[in-house]
Amino acid sequence: MTKKKGSTATAGAAAGSKVVVVVCAMLLTLAILIFHSDEFKFQSSNFTYQFRNNGFGENSHGFQSPPKIAFLFLTRSNLPLDFIWASFFKNGNQAKFSIYIHSQPGFVYDKSTTKSSFFYGRQLNNSIQVLWGDSTMIEAERLLFGAALADPANQRFVLLSDSCIPLHNFSHTYRYLMSSTKSFVDSFLNVGEGRYNPEMLPVIPREKWRKGSQWIALVRRHAEVVVNDAIIFPLFTNFCKRWPPPKHATGRQTLKVKYHPNCIPDEHYVQTILSIRDLENELERRTLTYTMWNSSIPKGDKRSWHPVTFQYSDATPLIIKEIKEINHIDFESKHRTEWCRVNSTYTPCFLFARKFTPGAALRILKNG
Numbered sequence: 001m002t003k004k005k006g007s008t009a010t011a012g013a014a015a016g017s018k019v020v021v022v023v024c025a026m027l028l029t030l031a032i033l034i035f036h037s038d039e040f041k042f043q044s045s046n047f048t049y050q051f052r053n054n055g056f057g058e059n060s061h062g063f064q065s066p067p068k069i070a071f072l073f074l075t076r077s078n079l080p081l082d083f084i085w086a087s088f089f090k091n092g093n094q095a096k097f098s099i100y101i102h103s104q105p106g107f108v109y110d111k112s113t114t115k116s117s118f119f120y121g122r123q124l125n126n127s128i129q130v131l132w133g134d135s136t137m138i139e140a141e142r143l144l145f146g147a148a149l150a151d152p153a154n155q156r157f158v159l160l161s162d163s164c165i166p167l168h169n170f171s172h173t174y175r176y177l178m179s180s181t182k183s184f185v186d187s188f189l190n191v192g193e194g195r196y197n198p199e200m201l202p203v204i205p206r207e208k209w210r211k212g213s214q215w216i217a218l219v220r221r222h223a224e225v226v227v228n229d230a231i232i233f234p235l236f237t238n239f240c241k242r243w244p245p246p247k248h249a250t251g252r253q254t255l256k257v258k259y260h261p262n263c264i265p266d267e268h269y270v271q272t273i274l275s276i277r278d279l280e281n282e283l284e285r286r287t288l289t290y291t292m293w294n295s296s297i298p299k300g301d302k303r304s305w306h307p308v309t310f311q312y313s314d315a316t317p318l319i320i321k322e323i324k325e326i327n328h329i330d331f332e333s334k335h336r337t338e339w340c341r342v343n344s345t346y347t348p349c350f351l352f353a354r355k356f357t358p359g360a361a362l363r364i365l366k367n368g
């Protein structure tokens with residue numbers, strides 16, 4: 001009996017020391033992981049904060065303010081739909097959102113350029129000249145994510161254009177985004193179109209190449225991955241470019257530019273990074289921003305590349321109601337229907353929509 005007890009005790013002690021060893025090993029691994037993680041690199045000045053927020057524990061904050069949504073506007077100059085956003089933000093909780101605007105360098109948001117004080121001074125001070133369909137577009141996105149990451153309360157990062165409108169009120173939008181620990185990134189395999197440039201090998205293998213809508217909503221850890229990327233971005237700058245090159249890029253030397261596949265960086269960059277980093281299981285692979293395409297224009301026709309712009313006459317209450325109620329997406333090329341979900345619960349797909357003229361947005365605002 002005694003012997004048995006003793007051996008049990010010894011076994012217990014051995015098990016105990018094993019536990020200690022395992023715990024030590026785990027702590028060491030954790031420490032190594034933290035030191036190697038992008039999160040740590042990005043905000044090395046705030047180790048405690050990064051430690052608490054590493055991984056999935058995003059709801060347990062080590063600080064008082066509630067988690068915020070960062071609304072990131074990519075604009076050419078002013079925000080023509082500022083009035084509909086002002087109404088959206090006015091009915092929201094001021095502590096639960098922040099606003100950042102990337103506009104052309106030197107453009108200032110103040111009372112001479114916007115009717116809404118929500119946007120005063122919210123433009124980035126380090127903005128760059130963006131050429132559409134050029135890697136300066138993804139650089140501007142990275143600047144927006146970077147500026148918003150500086151506020152540790154920002155936990156969701158929504159990229160919006162100057163023609164986007166909100167479809168729902170603030171509290172609905174907030175609840176929707178916060179109830180998902182995943183990012184919303186439309187992302188699919190893109191092999192047929194020939195935009196992939198093999199010069200990106202070996203860093204970007206063909207099977208990791210992705211395409212999807214530019215209009216994404218990221219959780220904090222994915223925004224950090226994008227901002228900290230120093231490897232994929234230069235490859236995009238060099239090997240994902242429009243063809244034929246825009247006039248400004250070549251001047252009179254058009255003939256001298258070597259052929260490369262036609263590539264639009266903002267439709268591939270974030271999608272491809274997240275694929276290379278094996279983060280796709282942390283995504284809802286859909287966009288939250290509705291875009292209407294004109295199905296009566298044949299594929300291949302250049303006009304079919306551009307989304308429909310809603311004018312006053314198009315923005316009827318019925319159409320807007322129908323957009324708000326869409327609850328699945330048909331992927332024609334894949335013969336696949338995806339029912340939209342947030343945190344495993346079926347839900348309507350869209351929180352935002354584009355492209356709207358001020359007239360169309362005014363009509364929506366009036367109809368409540």
Ligand SMILES: *[C@@H]1O[C@H](CO)[C@@H](O)[C@H](O)[C@H]1NC(C)=O
Nearest residue numbers: 045046048049062063152153
């Ligand atoms: C770290 O972040 C917390 C939360 O915002 C803040 O209260 C604290 O002052 C920060 N510490 C440093 C060293 O920046």
Ligand SMILES: *[C@@H]1O[C@H](CO)[C@@H](O)[C@H](O)[C@H]1NC(C)=O
Nearest residue numbers: 100101121122123124125147
């Ligand atoms: C840009 O700088 C101005 C003046 O220093 C400041 O008020 C504003 O908040 C800055 N913008 C951002 C987005 O940080």
Ligand SMILES: *[C@@H]1O[C@H](CO)[C@@H](O)[C@H](O)[C@H]1NC(C)=O
Nearest residue numbers: 091092168169170171172173
């Ligand atoms: C926001 O919209 C939701 C559902 O669409 C509604 O239940 C709620 O009352 C609205 N909240 C405000 C503050 O208007």
Ligand SMILES: *[C@@H]1O[C@H](CO)[C@@H](O)[C@H](O)[C@H]1NC(C)=O
Nearest residue numbers: 059178179180181342343344
């Ligand atoms: C997701 O749903 C589960 C089960 O309903 C719930 O316990 C959890 O809190 C939800 N997550 C978030 C982030 O809301």
Ligand SMILES: *[C@@H]1O[C@H](CO)[C@@H](O)[C@H](O)[C@H]1NC(C)=O
Nearest residue numbers: 294295296297303308309314
């Ligand atoms: C779609 O394109 C056709 C042909 O150009 C045009 O007549 C029609 O008005 C367009 N529909 C919308 C909704 O823009």
